[in-house]
């Protein structure tokens with residue numbers, strides 16, 4: 255789990271968005287973190303400490319004179335155990351206190367006494383956010399090394415619309431997890447294909463496959479978490495776009511091919527890594543009908559003719575100055591030999607083979623990495639964990655480039 259062994263001090267200040275900190279505390283724990291909550295007095299007017307006590311299983315502190323801390327040094331003791339302090343929501347008032355180094359309650363004192371990173375998710379009315387003092391404080395905090403998460407723009411609790419809306423709990427959890435992820439792909443442009451393709455037979459029917467897109471989306475997310483700039487070309491799937499990833503939706507193999515080539519040929523095109531995870535149809539229907547096929551009186555079935563689709567991975571790998579290419583394969587037997595053959599045929603330095611047949615749609619998987627030096631296994635794990643391992647493998651290969659084919 256990406257936040258395993260992380261101890262986070264979750265500071266809650268007085269804003270309407272305080273209720274979202276409850277969901278965030280759950281999400282952080284789901285990702286493996288332990289969470290200690292500290293609230294300002296104003297925060298307790300919006301949501302009660304017992305909620306967080308129940309959700310985190312830890313006592314909640316609001317008062318620097320709290321007798322539960324043995325040596326009365328809560329303002330220091332609570333930070334020494336923390337890997338980071340995360341203020342969610344961060345009120346305009348609290349940002350001002352942080353920017354000026356004020357320490358007149360437990361949470362602000364903890365922030366000043368900390369020896370760990372500080373992250374803050376501003377949440378306020380758009381006018382409060384836009385005011386010169388708030389903007390001045392934001393600049394000061396950024397210069398001081400505080401990591402601001404958001405805010406975003408949108409509907410606000412006051413009924414207005416604009417900047418100052420707090421990020422949603424899942425977005426915050428993603429950003430916090432990314433904060434703790436080694437930025438091993440920082441500065442890299444990564445292009446990924448994912449999901450199935452759909453080849454029409456007529457306007458309402460088509461041929462597709464069982465790819466869910468989960469592995470490709472997990473890889474896109476892991477690359478982003480590791481600091482890469484990620485573009486995802488996705489076949490038909492209902493999966494949500496990973497945070498910070500640019501997504502282009504396509505349907506057919508030819509559309510996927512064209513979308514990939516557009517990214518490679520665009521005016522400011524630069525792709526360092528191409529990862530082909532999509533299960534692209536080898537064949538399309540050459541005589542697809544423009545109107546719905548109907549049953550005929552004599553019961554004769556339609557005569558479908560097939561035409562070969564372009565091989566996207568091989569075409570990318572064959573380009574002059576090709577990006578570092580990674581292919582995926584679903585071989586059913588003699589994995590290593592077939593994988594090695596396929597890798598050489600496609601002209602790619604790294605081929606990833608799914609071990610086992612039933613990986614489509616599942617949440618876990620087992621992979622075999624095949625390169626010019628041989629092969630090694632990534633043992634069965636969730637697709638999220640495998641994606642993180644694959645990113646590490648990729649980053650190591652990019653740092654020490656080996657033969658490109």
Ligand SMILES: Cc1cc2nc3c(=O)[nH]c(=O)nc-3n(C[C@H](O)[C@H](O)[C@H](O)COP(=O)(O)O)c2cc1C
Pocket residue numbers: 266267268269270271294295296297344345346347348377378379382
């Ligand atoms: C109903 C209500 C909603 C508020 N919502 C916000 C808010 O979303 N963001 C904000 O910065 N301040 C908001 N405030 C003002 C803060 O609660 C106030 O500035 C308070 O002193 C903040 O204290 P703290 O920073 O110590 O938690 C709100 C006040 C009230 C009464």
